Amino acid sequence: MPIADDSKRRALKDLLAGEITEFSPRRETSLNGAYCHLLSTGGRQWRGRLCFAAALQGPHPDSPNVLQGALVVELLHLATLAHDDLIDTGTMRRGAPSVSAAHGPHAAGFAGSRLFGRAVELASELGNDALALLAEAATNMCAGGMLELRGLHDVDRTSENYFAVAEGKTASAFVLAAGLGARLAGAPDAALAAVRGFGRDLGVAYQIWDDLIDLLADTEVSGKPRFSDVRNGVYTLPTVYAIEESPELRELLLRRRSNIDTGRLFEILQETGAIERARAKGNELCDCANVHARSMPNCEELTLFVQEARQRHMAAIA
């Protein structure tokens, strides 16, 4: 069963497409190409759909404001994609060259900022509450990103550090999506807090799945080179767990920073059960998200949302 109804998802897709067709550049610069490239990135719009699902907690789930909120969330997400690729020098994104690879780092940076500006513009039409939520999410994302940068290549990275980064960098967008949906649909404060908790737990789980995909899935499935996290010095949850168990892996990573024997890495990940442990952690977080959901009345959409997100990701790493 689809999450939220199809008409809303289509409406969101149309809005995103409209952003491109109605984009009238102020002047001809290399920013414009990068901007449109970014807008046409596509994706499953998990965050926008979460916005719709959370809106069911309020009396006006079908308000046009909710739709605009979903658009804000998606735009913010796209903006962060551009900047993420700049930060970790990702050259592939969803199977195609990333914006920074295709248009250069400056254009990618400015295009990302422009999208962020567009999100701000749209959010400002939704009132100060929406703006404040957006500002909070954006600040937390940066703080998470910074925490991650500072812990690159750190073989002593703790799982707490990992969760703090995931909460900032990834889950902030989910928290924002859930919060905006509930707020713009007129949900009470209690529901707002609950959906935000839901968003946080699901967001962290999402990050764990994403990291598992990097370790387990082929390029055709993930759209980016396998093991790119470890190569970039980002030691994700499975790796952190594996290091805890295996001094050999610790040495391996210490000795060879960029040129890692990924075959051996993979063996160690399996031998130590780190992958299973990370997967279990993801499931545990889903359960937590569901606990939040069940504290609210119309929770069905939210629990289905968790279920679909989990299934999709599990399929990718099966």
Add this chain to the structure above:
Amino acid sequence: MTPIPMNGELVDVVVVGAGPAGAAAALALARRGHDVVIVEVNEAPYDKPCDDVVRIEAANTLRRLGLEEVVTRAIALESLRVDHVARGPFIRRSLAHCGDAGRICIPSRHLVEALRRHALKCGARIVTGRVEDWVDLHAERVCANVRGADDRLVRIEAKRLVAADGARSSMRRVVVPAIERGHGGWHSARRYLHSPSPPARELYWAFPLTYRGATFAGHLWVTPVGPDTLNVGVRYFQERGCAASLAIEPDDLLDYLVQGQLVSARFGELRGISNVCAEFQPFTSPLSEACADSVAFVGDAAGLADPLLGTGLTAALLSGSEVAREIDGLLRHERPVSRIAAVSHTLRRGIDCSLLVREHEQLADEAMALEAVPRAGVPGHPLLRRLIDMAIVGRERFSIAETPVAQELGDGNLGIATAFVDFDRFAREFVWTDFPFSFELTMRILCAQAGPTCAAVLLGSNIAMGGSGDAIALSAALAGEMLGVASSLQACVSPAASAGATSLGNGLATLMADHALSCHLRATSKLKPLDAGNFARVSFAAQDGAMLEIDDAWRTARSPKRYLAAAFDTEGALHEHAASLGARLAGEESNSDELREFGRNVGVALRIANDVFELLAGDAVLGTDPGDCLRHGNLSLPVIYALERDPRLADLLAPHLFAQSREMIVDRIRNTDAVSRCVAECEHYAYSSRAALERLDPEAANVLELFPRLAVARCAEVVLSTPPHRP
């Protein structure tokens, strides 16, 4: 003669280098009963080319190490700092007023000898030799292979290693980048040295030294050591792998100074200076915080050399003894390993911070003394005046809480004092404090650069329209600045992003830009939503303008029109927004068109003035030299105009030629009428902005009129400080 360590012997600590830092560390450790081996390349005694000045903190350290007698014999100094500030008049001043009275002179050679002697007395051993390689065995043990004077290889194992092998430390993983600074004070040195009786004053400055056909960045000092003796020294930093320092005999140096053609070529005749002058060079090179698990870096090897205030010797002594104390605790199992790294880091920060604070306090004073901008009797609000000062000095924000500004204003207006604190808090929040220091520094500088005029314009219009310049206006002002900062940061992203080496830098720049935008948003979310929407649109303009500029990099065919388009989009839009927002926050809507026009034109006028400045005078805040702004191919208005007159200049404007041809480019631009045309252009926009003011209430116009005047005054300053154009 001390017993030489046996091959494979395990000692407590190996200290590499017996200069001031190494000898201090060795002495401190030996006094605490540890088994210390010093490895030193040179046979004693050797004379280290360095200055002879020690600050009072370090003098106390020496006392604690039992060198009381050395301190007692030292000469107290009255320090003279030679400054050239804000590219205007040359000013000379004593350092005493900024709390720098406690400096004493100890000839470094005596100092090092005394430290070594005491260390040996306390049981340390010294080996003449060179550390060929070393292995850090992760927090447990360090193993160093030492090639002795007799060419024998000895392997020494130690629980800890202190690397004190100087600025060109081969032990350090990250080498201090070559320090490249602008012109020096040749002329002043000549005068100083020729003056009949040098007083107890020291001179210190950084400069590029051209010696035997090669250019080195370095610094030079003149310190009176005794009644008949001067310590005249030169030190330079060059590419990795070359000799560490070059001692020039004072006579040779004098000769060189007198004959050096640089003197007249750079300065022409000095204007109205009585005795001593030279150019002040801020020191902003990023230095590494170098440390490993079992290895601590001290002194110059840790990047603690400070060619600006001459605290190298002080920092060496302090870091040596501090690190020794940490290692002592560690060997006694009282402290965790990471403390050593923390101490290194803190020392580095402390030195940078004290530098900045002092610099900025002085500059604030200088700004008041500057006559180029006639501010005496300027009408308007004290806060506004202060902000304009900030706009000129551009760095007030470094330590606004430490300055008496808040209290000073508090007497008259509590609300504004609070606003200032808010401003500061906001600025602090914006800059992550636990950041790699050099990056934080860059951020702060960028922040100080991008913002104050914009904030001042906003506040100016706010005050002019009857507002009180309250906290919300200040947050809004800062928010506006953040946009500028975000654009500047993204422009900093290196085009070679895919090269792994730069990716962290790019990542940081991008993240900081995002953080700037988020902060901007957080401030605006407190305003009316309408204003947030406006900010978004201003940010679109700023991004477009910045992109246009990057698209036009190195394009010698760039037209004035495209330059102006970018200027209108960036500074123009920001100031336009600032002016109208200020008025709206003060509840004034009716004059908004005039104010927008005013802001737009003022922004462009300021932009032109800044571009002329950066190109011809360098930037004291960023520590750049004339022409450095061309490094990434930003061909600003003066370059475009110069190209119209001198088309062959285009041959020099290419990325790969830039390093050699920078000075020549600036000279060739000076030799055209580009500067005067830019001044005319700046005046044109300043005039247009004034015209917009004519429709406003005269009292309001009076306050706002300061801004076009500021722009023109800046331009005028360049004209004053650059040699006239030779037709």
